[in-house]
Amino acid sequence: MKVVDDYFGCDVFGRQAMQKYLPHSVFKIMCDVMDNGKELPNEIADVVANAMKDWAVEKGATHFTHWFQPMTGITAEKHDAFINPTGPTSVISEFRGKELIKGEPDASSFPSGGLRATFEARGYTAWDPTSFAFVKEKTLYIPTLFLSYDGSSLDKKTPLLRSIQALNKAAVRLLHVMGFSDINKINTTVGPEQEYFLVDEEMYRQRLDLIITGRTLFGSAPVKGQELDDHYFGNIDERVKAYMEEVDEELWRLGVYAKTEHKEVAPCQFELAPVFSAGNVAGDQNQLMMEVLQRVAHHHGLVCLLHEKPFDGVNGSGKHNNWSIVADTGENLLEPGDDPKDNIRSLTILAAIVKGVDEYQDLLRISVATAGNDHRLGANEAPPAIISIYLGEELNAIIRSLISGKDEHNTVNTDLQLGITALPKISRDTTDRNRTSPFAFTGNKFEFRMLGSSLNISCPNTILNTIVAEEMTQFAAELECVSQEKVQEANIELIKRTFKEHQRILYSGNGYSEEWRQEALKRGLSELKTTADALPHYTEPRYLEMFGRHKVYTANELHARQNILLMGYYQVIHIEAQTMAYMLRKQIIPAVLDYEAKLASIIQTKKEAGIKFTMENKYLTEINDALELIEQHLEELEELIQKSFTDSKEAADFAAQKLLPLMDAIRKLSDVIEARIPRDVWPMPDYNDLLFRAID
Template sequence: MNNTTSSSSTTQQSRASAFLASVETPTRKVEKIKDHFGKEIPISEYFGCMTFGLAQMREKLPKDDYTHLMRTLDQSKKLPKDTAESIASAVKEWAVSKGVTHFCHWFQPMTGSTAEKHDAFISIQHAHHSELRVIERFTGSQLIQGEPDASSFPSGGMRSTFEARGYTAWDPTSPLFIVEEENGKTLCIPTVFFGYHGQALDNKTPLLRSVDTLSKDAVDFLKLLGDVDVKKVSPTLGVEQEYFLIDKKFAALRPDLLLSGRTLLGASSARGQQLEDHYFGSIPSRIKSFMQEVEFELYKLGIPVKTRHNEVAPAQFELAPIFEDMNIASDHNLLTMEVLRRVALRHGLVCLLHEKPFAGINGSGKHNNWSIANDKGENLLEPGHTPHQNLRFLACLSVVLRAVYNHAAVLRAGIASPGNDHRLGANEAPPAIISVFLGSLLEDILNSIESGKALKATDEQIIDLGVSQIPDISKDYTDRNRTSPFAFTGNKFEFRAVGSSQSVSVPMSFLNAAVALSFRESATELRDLLKKKKRDEAVMELIRKVIKETKAIRFNGNGYSDEWKAEAKKRGLPILSTTPDALDVLKNKKLTQFLVDTKVLTKEEIESRYHIAVERYVKTIDIEHTSLIEMVGVYIIPAMEKHMKLLSDSHDSMTSASLKKLHKGRVDEFEKVFTTVLSTYEQFLAKTEKSRNSHDEHKRMWDIVKDLQPASFKLRDAVDSAELLVSDELWPFPKYREMLLAHNLT
């Protein structure tokens, strides 16, 4: 009895001390940049101070070298050696002046995160009398190419483990940047990562390929529309990032959070998000201090973060930047996630980027605001002020509809992950069925074009298209549909189904490829129509044709409803509910051929990504299941045994018959729950061991989704019921109310 009391006291003390520490953690003050007079300087004066991009190169490089660099970028020519040396010299001079001691090639292997290997700027120079002198040195070859060991990075079968050679190559379109930490500064060079035979071993290379292909095919299409002077089309992207913050002392007491990034157990708090008072609510001071430091670090890195606010769930927040060139936006989002995690620790917090860290409340997404613009800076998905601009808008809109309609299954595969499975389709996030929301007015306009009828609106926002047979169209005349995975929001599409922990490079390269092929197919059809009709008539006929053939992908209703699932099936839309369903799409050569046709991925690279995704799914869930088994077997069951003994001892010590009878109800209830926990635990153990005997990862993936996951959820339900009965001093883990609501006290 004494041992039990001592053990339970220790458990309670650890949780209590973690709670008190979370409340008492002092707010960290952000040291802003100040001028000579000690006055804080405005953001505009230090924005991008830790970056070295094309603007800095134009300022620092000799004119000829900058011209050679731009020719390299515009015409895909090789960078002259002398120019590379000149750039490296300017970069080194700038970096060393900032206190940088090391540099690294910063790349995006197919782990979904980033990687880097640091090298010092120093070099050994031999002086007379055999003396050695250390100097700072950085060459053009070090800037342009590196050779990290590639054997330990996933390749999906494209190379053997003993084939270690891999290369990183500088991406000059994305700025170099300095990562600044308490223990030093490092110059990071954004690079692609490829194998000895040129295979893409990263997520950045396919994205860059997709951007190039989209530009070429869009330019060809726009020239047919009459934009004869267009030279380039660029996809743009603004990535909204959702995340959770909890005190790191709580995280340290949760094996599941440490190992898998989400809680595998935990009963819902009596107060969650049902009062709807957290969304856009007042930001607690400790959290605001964290946000201010995050923004300070991001501004120095040239990341134009604009918005911060509380999200729907308690302890959930969001930041959003202004849109940028897609490649830079992708790099910046990965950097943003790194900064969020790093700065959180400085404030005694842990940033959780998992799509569903807590059951029963909203998960986190990464809303990708995607659009396309020409080299004049005109947004091609924005209604304009002239008949031609509006006709172009409708034509580009129809191209995107065709892309999503034809390639919905692969777009779904691009957002597939174990974490996203917990989020997609719940009453908080878009469903796993890909559809497009346009809004009622734009929907009416497309229906009118399809039928050949005109539609006349009277609102002052209406822009007159001015072309016969084309109705009036409104700019941003639409409500938002949070249940749509791909929603038009006035001048862009919001791809809402992307997971919060994901690299956006994968879904965006798939989307770019789909749109590029749609531009190509539409251009072929338009050329045939132009042989028979005048340009405006030919364009309208193409728009009408595409509107008809893609009608099934448009849906303005409630994506959460069961009726929509039935309707989507009736329409023939792909319904891929789980990651295994979605990943199997990558094995379908017919469905993935567009990625090959647009030169975004080779057949070998597609196959490799399938194998990597399957392996990652199995390993991720296996880590979760191993953690769950440990938590229940080593922590929960012993805690329940102690509680059972307390109940039994208490019952035996009672002298009143009536009190004993009443107390027997508590004992019986707990015995029933305990029996359920033990039986479901044993069943889950047996299923897990049986599955692990298989060496076929594809089979294991399907075993997980069909058998193991339902069993793990059943075990969780049983344990969560026990949490509500076991004495609080015996429960070994921080509870939801402690983790999610403590920030309100600071």
């Protein structure tokens, strides 16, 4: 029997492998590079590369690849063999430092948003030594950045690393002025909880909409949904359990801390949650997790769906991004402590986060904006499109006391003392979880619950890191103007003022309710319902200035991302529209016409026999009326599909305002027909098949 402790991380070139394969002096330099962001000296690059190659070859590797994350949101790789010729019929396995540090994949076919012309093919990958290399399927994978010829970021990883650096700089500056001189570095930790659906592979292959778009474009409600809440945390089917075991083993070999797995709320829906990792590593590992979930599913005759809303009428899938800040002293800076000074620190950081989320709520909404996620947000299963923060009863009472100066300790289970020399002792784990809140504090971390299942977590964390860095920088600048003996008093006044000025973003009630929506709009909070509504705000002057000040995005990089996302949103919906039209013309309408012909024949036979045909006539009329309307809408849809756009915002607006409403109307009519014809006539597996017959 395999023991996880014995093989965990065995396919990762981590510190243990480095220590074994590298000379001690080189290993120490590598640790300094990884821990402190030092540049890898050229003179040891060949030594590191050769050791990495030797380790990988012993693992069975024959190739290496620079593994990067272009702005498609998924990963990319180009495989090169280690071999180099030594003669007409002989080779040697080599891997040199320059191959480790830098690669040059063709960048011409990756989206750049205008950062380079299409014919300018040159792009560079640069090794990221803070994320460990690993071996998978006989290939050495080297996590890298992806840059254009002029150094512009063409990927998701580079801005994330920049944002971590910006947050580190701002946090250390703030902490030092507050008197925490023992802290010299901070990092973010992230734990993304991954939701997904599993469906039978044979049934999946009979659904063109699932194959092409990842979601069902047609499908009337099943006879049972999630009404009984009997799927959540239920017993796991043997087939699924075997799948989960293989997923766990592969992820553990790759050093991914896959920890918790269970059935989710919807039929055929599941969740896999990891232990927290450093923010950059967590991003890489979540990409690995999604890839493994999808690839391993085929070994068990299953397909893993990562679309945010594959089935209408049941919960969609999200990815809860648990985010925190940890110091090099080992302390979680969001966790309250016994020392009042520590509570000043945690409340200061909390205030910076509250202020950042309030002032940059549009950016957080943008960071999760996709065509798939638009179907999920606010649909009584995920947070609304309006950003708010949930802090819990205790922290809310403390904040009210700070703002008002009145002791509210009777309302919470804590001793509340206000003053300059002491702040309240804050108990741990005294907050409940508000599942309707987009951004909830859960004791020592924030859970950003708006991310869609398929999303690359780099962008949300890049934005979160940067806006908190901005607020910490402002706090530090204010406190640096105060004499040392008055810093604590000024700090407390800063906390009070910040919470007072930004309390509109705090909400503890039901985020799904219409009452909250009305209240939020009164408070001046923004509601960006669709991706097309949200993305144009990306390049507002104050955002360009803020990102530029912290060197996370240049203005050109941000405009590029806006164009890519807007056009990508249109393209996703355009492909869905084309798929819908194809399925109607090639599958659904022919099947329905055949059934109508059978009904008409039955009616004619009964009519000739003098037998009542009321039921058949009713069915035929209802089906035909719906089919006639579908044909009218379909002709309009096919005409709209032919339109072309050069302006990305115009294209996105067209998709949101024209294509989607028309597709929704067609689907409702199609679902009426599906509910009225025999199961064997409908030309694809229905929701009862997909959600209940195969695996659940």
